[in-house]
Every structure is written in C-alpha cells, then in structure tokens.
Amino acid sequence: MRERFAANGDALPQVLARLAGRPELRETVFLSTCNRVEVFANAAARGGVKQALLAIREVLAAYASVSPSEISQYLYEKHGEDAVRHIFRVTASLDSMVLGEPQILGQVKDAYEAALAAGTLGHLLGRCVHRAFTVAKRVRSETALGAGLVSISSVAVDLARRIFGDLADHTVLLVGAGEMAEAAAKSLGRGGRPIRIVNRTFATGEALAKEFGGTCSPWSALEDELRMADVVVTSTGANTFVVTADMVKRAMRARKGRTLFFIDIAVPRNVDPAVHGLDNVYVFNVDDLEQQVAEGLKSRQKEVSVAERIVNAELTEYVSWARGLDVQPAVVALRAKTRAVLLGELERTLSGRLKHLGEGDRAALEQMMESAVNKLLHAPTTRLKAGAANGTEGEHVNAIKHLFDLPEPPRTSDPPEIAGPFGSGAGSVAEKDDDERLPH
Template identity: 55%
Template sequence: MIVVVGLSHRTAPVQVRERVAGGGESLDGVVASLMARAEVSESLVLSTCNRVEIFATASGAPTDAIRAMRDVFGQHTPMMTGEELATHLFEYGGGEAIRHIFRVASSLDSLVVGEPQILGQLKDAYDAAVASGALGGLLGRCIERSFGVAKRVRTETALGAGSVSISSVAVDLAQRIFGELSSCAVLLVGAGEMAEAATRSLGRGARQLRVCNRSIERAEALAATVDGSVAPWEDLERELATADVVVTSTSARAFVIDSAMVKRVMRLRRGKTLFLIDIAVPRNVEPSVHAIDNVYVYNIDDLEELVAEGMKSRLSEVDAAESIVRDELAVFDVWLRERTVRPTIVALREKIRAVLEAEREKAFSGKLRHLSVEDRNAITHMLDGAANKLLHAPTTRLKSVAGASTGGDSASEFASALQYLFELHDAEAEPKPGDHEAPIALSSSVAASSAWAKLIP
C-alpha cells in the first residue's frame, strides 16, 4: 500500500516549513534511511518551499510504515523536537495517498493553485529516487501516472491560465503587446520595492534595463541588483523616447509623467508603441496619457483587477481538475486490483512455457530429430500460437474479475485455484517493476535450437 507522511503550507506555517526544508542536506539521507527500514519497500522525498513530504510503499502493515516514516522524518529534522514536528505532520494511506499524490502533481494542493513549478520539482524528486534505486513497481508507477494526470489537467482545463501576481501580470501584458521581451527596453522610474519586484520579472529577458531616480545613489543600488544601468533624472523625457516598457514607482505627490510630456515623447518615438505600468500610489502617470494613440497606461488597480481575474478563472477550473483526478484514480484503482493477480498470470505463463520448451527439445532430439530447421521453426511457432490462444481467455477473465470493484474475493479464489491446479509456487511473490504477462514465445529460443539441429547427423 502507498503511504504519505509530510507537512505542507496547509498544516505548517512558514516558520516550521523553513526549519524542516531549510535543513538542506539533512533531507538527502531520508531515502537511504527509509530504504534501510524493513517496513518500507519504496520511497521518494519531495521537498519544496511549501511542502516536505515522503511518499512510500509499505512492505507490510501501513501503520508500521507510517511509524517508520515519522521516525525517519524526526531523525532528519534536528532543528525541531519530535512532539513539535508531530503536530504539523499529516498522513495518508491507500486511495487517499494516491489521490494526494495526483493532486500535488496537478498543482491542486499548491499555495497558488495551478502554478507550474511543482510538477518539475516532483519530476526531480522522482529522478533522484530512481537514481538511488528507491522506486519499484507500485510507487514508481503511481508517480509516473501522476505526471500524466498533471498533463491532462494542464491541457484539458485552464487551471494554469491567467496571471496571479502583479509582476506576472505586468510581464504577461508586455508580452501581449510586444511579443518577445528580448527586443524591449525597460525603464524603471523610481526605486521602490514594488518596482524592483516587477522589474526583476520584466528585466530578466529585456534587451536593456535602465533605472531613473531622483536619488542617484538609490538608482545605482537598484540598478546593481537588477543588472541594469542608471539614467539621470533630468534625462527622463529622453529615456522615455527610447524605452518600450516603463515601470513607475516614485513617491512623488504629483504626476511625474503627464500628457504633454508623452505627446512630445511620442513625436520623438515616431508613434512607436509605449507601455506604462504605474504601480505608484499616488499615481505617477496622468490618466489622460492612456488616451494618446499607441500609449497604454495600466495602474496598480488595473493590475490588481487582472490578478483577481486570473485567480478567479483558475479557481473556476478546480472542479474540472478534481474530476480528472477522480477519473484517473478510478483507472489506477483498476490497475492496482489487476496487479494482485499478475504474479499468478506471470507464473502460469512461465510454467506453460517451461513445459512446452522441455517437450519440444525432447521431441527435437528424439523422434523428430530428422526435421529440417524450417520444420522446427514451424512447429515452434505453432506451439507459441496454440499456448497463447489457450491462455488468452483465462488471463483476460482473471484480470477482468480482479479489476471489477467487487471482484476482489472472486479474483483471489480464481488465482488460488490456478495456483493449486497448476502447482504455481512463485505466484505469491510481490510483482516487480519488470513483471509483465508477455505472450509465450518459444520462437525466441529457435535460433539456439536451429544451430544445435545443424550438428545432428
């Protein structure tokens, strides 16, 4: 059974999360510690700024596995006492654990619903677990399936659409006006904290980033942090003539950029599009500037309205996304139930294959030794076909009974009957990642038989 133990923004405040996730390298050893425990057969650690979670497969009783996971969690979180940590930990088992993993991958459990980073972080955690050999056929399959669920949610709903922060709205708007920001020059007027945040996003891909502030020292300090250059305050009008995106955030009580100035600037720009983002309160840009041809002014209220719209549109998609998670859970549940009879099916096929191969070799070295290579191949293919056809019905029916939601008992009875009738001693083993019900193919050993046959006089 899959089990999950962890803490997230839902159960722990940031002060707790930073002490757990901030442990850094201390979490590196969690997987190794867990794999050393007999209660757990597979494990994966997902650590982000909003969550630290351990996904695992219980070898035996899930309660034992959860206890082991809590122990290991405590050992690797030296900055907190066991009691303190326990109050913030949540735990899930079975279907609830799988649902949680699917929801985490789909960003339904994220602080900002629909954010895309979590899927990349889960993929990194998966790669790390695979590299350390900590994933097998159950948890590994579940995580892989969660990637598919996340992809479905992203493509079939608009959960990831819309911008949900002032900076991302500003970047989104600039891209919708200018396309790629790599061709844009960004001018920062004022050196407020809000402008710095917006400029970090806008300036990241911009062709040029200039900072224009009354205090040259502050301009220089900000320019250094955002990798830009300084423009003197007196040159503001000239700077406006060459910029494409302007972010204003000065604390001036009067308009810094007025209509007359922009009209002059637009003549110098030969009418080229100018986008002004005014995040200052009180506003730095005269509202009538927005009426000038090819000039667009968005103030803090406009941006906040867009943020609210983005958030609203994301939340309206949550039901659709949850429905996809439910569908995928049902599909995974069928796979899980079919999985219980898979060892019996694999053992049955192996047994039949072994019997047929032995009989074939006996015949080819006895009464049928006179047969040519072509005839031997034909007989081998005939045996393959007959065996696969005979096994097709019992295999599909057994899987179908197991996959049905109420078929658990019947499936185990059928599986037990098959094990008893065919003396399948290995069928109790837990399936491994490589286990599969491949069709019987004695023909794969034909080459060896043929080579051997050629030596027969």
C-alpha cells in the same frame, strides 16, 4: 515547525539516505517547498502501510530533532488510491496555496530527480510520479487554471502594488536570485525603476539583473541596499535569518523614517519576525499572503472541476496498471507450467513413435505447440487483466493458483521490485514528459 523540516540542497540527499535506510520503505521521494513537506513512499510487503508510516514519522522526527509525538498534530497521511490522487493533485497545483501556480511542477520534478540520483526510486513509485507530470501537463493545457496570479511571487508583487500603487516611483530590492526571485522579476515587468538585486553568488544575481534591466550588488552590500529600497522581496535558501532586526534598525536611521516593506516568500524565513515590530517597517510572509491568494482563487475556481476530472481519469489508468502488476506473476507462472507440460509431452513423443521425423517437421510441431499455448491461455490472461482493472484480481489470481497448482513466487527478505500498491504490500505514495526515462 514547517521550517524545521525543510530540506533543500545538501540536506536533501541526507534525508533520502535516512529514509532509504529503513527496511519498511522500498521507494521514497522527499518534497520540500515553501508551503509543504511531504514524503511519497512505497511500503515493503513485510510490515505494510502501518510500519512504513511509523518509519517515516521516526525519520522526520530525528531529522528535525523533535519527538514523533510532538509532530503528530501537524501530519496528514494518505495511502493507496488516496495517496496517488494526492500526488497527482499536488503536481497539478490543485493543492497549492496559489491554485494553478506553475512552480510546484518544477519542484516535484526536482524531488523526482533527487530521488533518482539517490537510488530511492523504483518502478512503482517512479511510474506514479511520472504519471503525475502527465496530469500536470494536461491540466495546464486543457484548463485555464493558471490564468491570472499564479505564483507566490506574483501575489507578493501584487501586494506591493496595492500598498504603493505604481512601483515605477519606488525602489524594489530582490534578496536572492533563484526561481522565486526570477518569477517576482517577471511579475514586476521591465518598465519603471530598475530592479535591484543582492545575491550571495554575484554572477547569478548579475545575470538575472541584466535580463530585467536592473543592477546587482554583492552580498556584503545588503544593508546599504536596505537604506535605498522601499519594497524588499526575500527568497534565498538560507537556513538562518539574513535580515536581522539590528540591520534594519541601522537602515531605518539612515532612511529618516521612510516606510519599508518586506515580503518574505522564503521557507525557512529570511527576515527575523522581530523586524515587523520596528516603527514604519512591515513584514509579510508566506502565510500572510493567503488572503491575497483567496481573492485570486475565485476567478479560477470554475476550472477546478475540469482539472479534477483529468486527475480521476489518470488515476483510473494508473490504478489499472498497478493492479496488473499483481496479476503478472500468475500469468507468467500459468504460461510457464502449460508450456512445460505440452512441450514435455511433445519431446517424449518425438523421442518415441515420431523419432523418425526430420528437423523441419519437429520445428513445425514445436511451433504448433507454442501457438496452442497462446490460444489456450488467451482467455484466462484477458480475464485476469480485466479483473485487475475492476479490482477483483485477487480472487482470480487465487483461483488460478489453486486450480492449476501454481508455485508461489520465491520469498526473500527484500520483496521483488514490482508489486502492486493496493494489496497487502502497498505503501503511502503521492510522468515527466513522455520522452524522459522511467526508473527501473
């Protein structure tokens, strides 16, 4: 089921376009990895969270050609602070199958860039994901969560070593030359028998092979390479099986019964499951690696509590900032009304009894009025912002609007871009390096 929802390459802009076409959603990010498919979203004020979640379900179901009811049992939904915490934990690899693996940060960054390019990212969700990058950076630098086996690729290589012992006496074939294949090559090291690579784009495969002292063959030579390999690690982005049962049957006849192991870390899978049923052929996929992952998890578990404290601290900072967005319109309206009243009175006085004053004196009086506005409104502004930090901003804003008869902000069919996620307009949601641009 997860494979049906995977969206990479050309499919990703199509999914983002479908999500952007729904009026219930103001901002969206689509994340697709080997172990998860997620939508981060900021709901439109009209309809709120409930309608936004329904819209996401409908888009996902249509994309995968299934009914919304068919996928219900596979979905989890979070909103408000829970959604923000989830995004922080995902990006920091606290929710990964391999705890502490580094690939997820790059995958979230790719999803962020894709949403930015598609125009589906705004200020609120953009700031949230950007903050998640800061969380991941802190977890990586302030904890030892990434120690030991920290990727699906490294776990796959460790499994191969457990099966064969020293891989220096066995031939390892990488099918695919992307990020996962590179991670596997790094885990294999540069010693022993040279790594063999088959890749659709020969130049890419050849570059990776040279980096690790291996050899690359064209895609058409895949079946020939299977006859020579002992361990095959597949990680291509293909949407269909690239290794079929018939292909392996022919290769096994030429191998004269020598055992062949496939470690399929691609989603969708690269190896036809029927291959596992052939004599002396064994196939492990992403889900099969969970037991290996559990063993490596024990040594890093003590670091989780430190990482969770980082997540909670950053969550508090983000929530305070986001709630402050609800306060800002009231602060602006209060200052505008106060300034208009005081400056109106000043203008009337300067055109009457004080009309004899020169330009210098008039400018001094205007400056005095501006200073008076700032001093008069300093305490209310500070209290409103403090209310946003502790979650009482709603009652304070309503009181200010009532006491000072402030106008409501203009309503349009498309709500203003900056809106807090924890009031009625909040959606279900999940910081690149500080020098990178925030979306507006």
